[in-house]
Structure formats: C-alpha cells, structure tokens
Amino acid sequence: xxxxxxxxxxxxxxxxxxxxxxxxxxxxxxxxxxxxxxxxxxxxxxxxxxxxxxxxxxxxxxxxxxxxxxxxxxxxxxxxxxxxxxxxxxxxxxxxxxxxxxxxxxxxxxxxxxxxxxxxxxxxxxxxxxxxxxxxxxxxxxxxxxxxxxxxxxxxxxxxxxxxxxxxxxxxxxxxxxxxxxxxxxxxxxxxxxxxxxxxxxxxxxxxxxxxxxxxxxxxxxxxxxxxxxxxxxxxxxxxxxxxxxxxxxxxxxxxxxxxxxxxxxxxxxxxxxxxxxxxxxxxxxxxxxxxxxxxxxxxxxxxxx
Numbered sequence: 322x323x324x325x326x327x328x329x330x331x332x333x334x335x336x337x338x339x340x341x342x343x344x345x346x347x348x349x350x351x352x353x354x355x356x357x358x359x360x361x362x363x364x365x366x367x368x369x370x371x372x373x374x375x376x377x378x379x380x381x382x383x384x385x386x387x388x389x390x391x392x393x394x395x396x397x398x399x400x401x402x403x404x405x406x407x408x409x410x411x412x413x414x415x416x417x418x419x420x421x422x423x424x425x426x427x428x429x430x431x432x433x434x435x436x437x438x439x440x441x442x443x444x445x446x447x448x449x450x451x452x453x454x455x456x457x458x459x460x461x462x463x464x465x466x467x468x469x470x471x472x473x474x475x476x477x478x479x480x481x482x483x484x485x486x487x488x489x490x491x492x493x494x495x496x497x498x499x500x501x502x503x504x505x506x507x508x509x510x511x512x513x514x515x516x517x518x519x520x521x522x523x524x525x526x527x528x529x530x531x532x533x534x535x536x537x538x539x540x541x542x543x544x545x546x547x548x549x550x551x552x553x554x555x556x557x558x559x560x561x562x563x564x565x566x567x568x569x570x571x572x573x574x575x576x577x578x579x580x581x582x583x584x585x586x587x588x589x590x591x592x593x594x595x596x597x598x599x600x601x602x603x604x605x606x607x608x609x610x611x612x613x614x615x616x617x618x619x620x621x622x623x624x625x626x627x
Contacts, residue, residue, distance in 0.1 A: 506533070552566075552568040593624070608621040
C-alpha cells in the first residue's frame with residue numbers, strides 16, 4: 322500500500338523535473354496547472370502522469386482511512402453490545418441462583434406449614450369443644466334465672482327502698498358526726514384549736530384545718546392570722562377569688578404582720594389568675610417597693626418581666 326509518506330519521499334527524488342515545470346513555455350504551453358495542458362515536453366508528460374497517479378493514491382488512501390474509521394466504530398459498537406450481554410448473563414446467573422434458593426426454601430417450609438396448619442386445626446377443635454361446655458352451663462344458668470326471675474317493677478321497688486335507706490343512714494351519720502365534732506370543738510380551748518389547725522395544715526388536711534380556723538375567727542382568736550391561713554389554703558386549692566377575699570380581710574385586721582409579703586404576693590398572683598392584671602401588677606410593684614430584699618420581691622420582679 323502506498324502511503325502519504327512514500328509519496329512525499331518519491332517527490333523529494335524529482336527536483337530536476339519540478340524545476341523544469343516551474344518555467345512554462347510561452348502562451349501557456351507546458352502549463353501543468355491547466356486542465357488540458359499542451360506543448361508538454363517528455364519530462365513534463367512524465368511529471369503530469371506522476372501527478373495524476375499521486376492524486377489517485379491520495380484519494381485511495383483517504384478512502385481507506387475512512388473505511389478504517391468506520392470499522393473501528395463498528396468494532397466499538399460490537400464491544401459495547403458484548404459487554405452488555407455479558408452483564409445481563411451475569412445478572413441472570415445471580416437471579417437464577419436466588420430463585421433456586423427461594424424454591425428450596427419454599428420446599429423446606431412446606432412441611433412446617435403443614436405442621437402449623439395441623440396445630441391450628443387441633444386448637445380450633447378443642448376451642449369448639451370448650452364452647453359447647455360453656456353453652457351447656459349457660460343453658461343451665463338461664464333455666465335457673467327463669468325459675469327465680471324477679472320482675473322489673475319488683476326490682477325497681479327494691480332498689481328504691483335500698484337507696485332510701487342509704488340516704489337515711491347517711492343523714493343520721495352526718496348529723497351525729499356534726500354533733501360530736503361541734504361538741505368536741507366547743508370543749509377545746511382556742512390555743513388547742515390553733516395548734517391543731519397548724520398541724521392539720523402541715524399534713525394538708527385543709528378541710529379540718531379551715532374548720533378550726535373558722536371557729537377561731539368566731540371566737541376572735543388571732544382573726545387576722547386565721548383569715549390569712551384560710552386564704553392560703555384556698556390559694557393552694559386554686560380557689561383564687563375566695564383566697565383574695567380572705568387575704569383582704571386579714572390585711573385590714575393587721576397590716577404589719579410578718580406574713581404580709583407572702584400575703585401580698587399570693588394576692589397578686591390570685592388577681593392575675595382571675596384576669597385582674599392591672600391590680601396584680603400594682604401589688605407586684607408594691608412588694609418590690611416595700612420589701613425589696615425579700616424572696617417575695619424577687620418573685621414579683623419575675624412576674625413583672627413576663
């Protein structure tokens with residue numbers, strides 16, 4: 322095969338011929354660039370023939386290169402197809418292996434499934450037998466109920482009688498309890514009631530503690546403190562409106578008591594809880610102003626910052 326390099330080598334061996342062609346004869350004779358040259362010398366004719374052959378070789382070489390490029394492209398395409406087929410074959414091999422494993426597992430589980438099915442059938446059979454026994458017992462019970470049946474009206478009358486008896490007993494017990502309590506309280510001194518109320522308050526027996534403090538209020542024994550304590554217990558029970566009324570009465574009876582900071586703080590919180598924010602803030606500010614170093618003042622500042 323004649324390549325471009327061989328052609329160039331051939332041309333390099335012919336310098337005399339090109340030098341002759343470089344000097345065309347007059348009026349175009351010997352012009353090798355003309356499509357139909359004439360008046361050519363023997364050397365020019367050889368050169369023209371060589372030129373034509375070179376052109377043919379160049380065209381043939383270009384065609385061969387194009388064919389090679391086309392073949393390369395086809396080979397690349399075939400290689401891609403082969404690689405794709407190889408991947409598919411590998412995947413199919415893996416899938417086939419998994420399917421075989423799954424089939425083997427299903428075959429192994431068939432015996433276990435039959436065993437479980439047999440166990441379920443046995444359990445259902447036993448359950449049906451038990452239900453038959455229960456149905457027989459229920460049938461006997463229904464027969465007994467029918468024999469000892471009490472009508473609806475008779476039953477209602479019996480219930481009403483029982484309820485009436487309960488109400489009567491409850492009234493009697495309550496009445497006797499009040500008499501005993503009032504009798505026992507009336508015999509106790511105010512100091513004793515005061516100490517008992519404090520003990521009941523510590524145990525959070527607020528109902529009995531309030532009862533003692535109310536008696537002390539009637540006896541006018543430390544009424545300011547008694548009102549304060551009843552207010553505290555209502556505050557803890559979240560009866561804020563009631564707490565405010567007792568706190569107010571306590572402060573009106575003795576405004577210089579040691580518990581006044583706490584009374585004012587709980588009064589302010591109760592006001593805020595009942596929606597009276599304006600008066601609550603006034604109380605918070607009063608606590609900060611009057612008792613600036615107290616723990617209640619510290620809490621009041623927190624409320625004011627909210």
